[in-house]
Amino acid sequence: MRALVVDHGEAGPVRFADVEEPVPSSDEALVEIRHIGLNFGELNYVRQWPAGAVHGHDAAGVVVRAASDGSGPPEGTRVALGMSAHAWAERVAVGTASLGTVPEGVDLAAGAALGIAGVTALRVLRKRSLLARDVLITGASGGVGHFAVQLAALAGARVTALVGSQDRAAGLRELGADKVLTDLAETECRFDLVLDTVAGPLVAQAWNSLAEGGTIHLVGYSSGQDSTFPSGALFGFGEPRTIATYGDMTPTSGELTDLLGLVASGRLVVPVGLRGDWKDVDDAVQTLFARKVHGKIVLDVI
Incomplete structure (x- = not known):
């Protein structure tokens, strides 16, 4: 065989x-x-x-x-x-x-x-109610990203898809993304949930864009880079924000x-x-x- x-x-x-x-x-x-x-x-x-x-x-x-x-x-x-x-x-x-x-x-x-x-996309997006919430999907042009954009939209979320370049943005709006970005600096939105497949410096950027009570779910590390946070970045008032790993x-x-x-x-x-x-x-x-x-x-x- x-x-x-x-x-x-x-x-x-x-x-x-x-x-x-x-x-x-x-x-x-x-x-x-x-x-x-x-x-x-x-x-x-x-x-x-x-x-x-x-x-x-x-x-x-x-x-x-x-x-x-x-x-x-x-x-x-x-x-x-x-x-x-x-x-x-x-x-x-x-x-x-x-x-x-x-x-x-x-x-x-x-x-x-x-x-x-x-299955990864489905399990993460089932962690909380997404109806009328802001959700960020990083690496949205990849396998997990394509599924996550669709499933989040089906659940009633306002979906922002983040991709590495404009040529990787094709088709994401048709799948349910309300916004397609190549840089988080392009939006001032505060996200209730981030599904991150990229890791590296992007995690710290996403943390700065996380709403009170929000969660970043780390499901991949395609960048191959380390994630570092500036001094004091993980301190804050208000409802706690969290970073969750995934290996289910x-x-x-x-x-x-x-x-x-x-x-x-x-x-x-x-x-x-x-x-x-x-x-x-x-x-x-x-x-x-x-x-x-x-x-x-x-x-x-x-």
């Missing part, structure tokens, strides 16, 4: 290898993978995973053997995998609590793009089901910016690192 495994060498971050067939436990389904979704973090920080391990978290496919304990979807069901380890292989054993059923009429490839990005890898079946339902009803657009063949994964990775894609990259497993 072919799979994409972690490669710590110069040719990395992943390479094809022949690996053993998975042996599902009683609460795992055997899924034939049809599509995989790439994420910046798992590829850019690949040394956090052991060399030679099957890599990847997001994928979609068809159940070829249902879990023996009777849980989860039956054989033949189209499913999306969310935050599932070792997902980039021709066949994967997956805990049924991490599977979402892809409704009829929804492209199976769209399910592969939801995973980490969609708990089972995703419920969130995937909700997201796929929104896709099926036409209320959520899956931002696939590049679709290709997994044999061209090296080119896809370089395109991702070069920030040439708006949204997600999905590769077909042939």
Whole structure:
């Protein structure tokens, strides 16, 4: 069986290898993978995973053997995998609590793009009521950002999308952003919630734009830079402001089901910016690192 495994060498971050067939436990389904979704973090920080391990978290496919304990979807069901380890292989054993059923009429490839990005956005934005509140989404042209802009708008928020350049602003207003900025200095708005995927100096800037009682949720660090605060910046009067980290890898079946339902009803657009063949994964990775894609990259497993 072919799979994409972690490669710590110069040719990395992943390479094809022949690996053993998975042996599902009683609460795992055997899924034939049809599509995989790439994420910046798992590829850019690949040394956090052991060399030679099957890599990847997001994928979609068809159940070829249902879990023996009777849980989860039956054989033949189209499913999306969310935050599932070792997902980039021709066949994967997956805990049924991490599977979402892809409704009829929804492209199976769209399910592969939801995973980490969609579930992260949904979980953060569910932390508080967003109706008529001001929400800032940084790195809004990326995978998490595209989902977050749409979900925040669906929840009734006034959404500001922050991007690195004007050429990355395309389509964000159509997805629900009220404002699209390239610099926080362009607005005097005070935000009730900030979903930050960038980190670095931007965190301190966002802190200065945070309303009383507001929260910054840190869900990524694509800038690769340190975040530093001037002396006294974290002191203040009024309702406390907070900075929250995010690393939730708990089972995703419920969130995937909700997201796929929104896709099926036409209320959520899956931002696939590049679709290709997994044999061209090296080119896809370089395109991702070069920030040439708006949204997600999905590769077909042939």
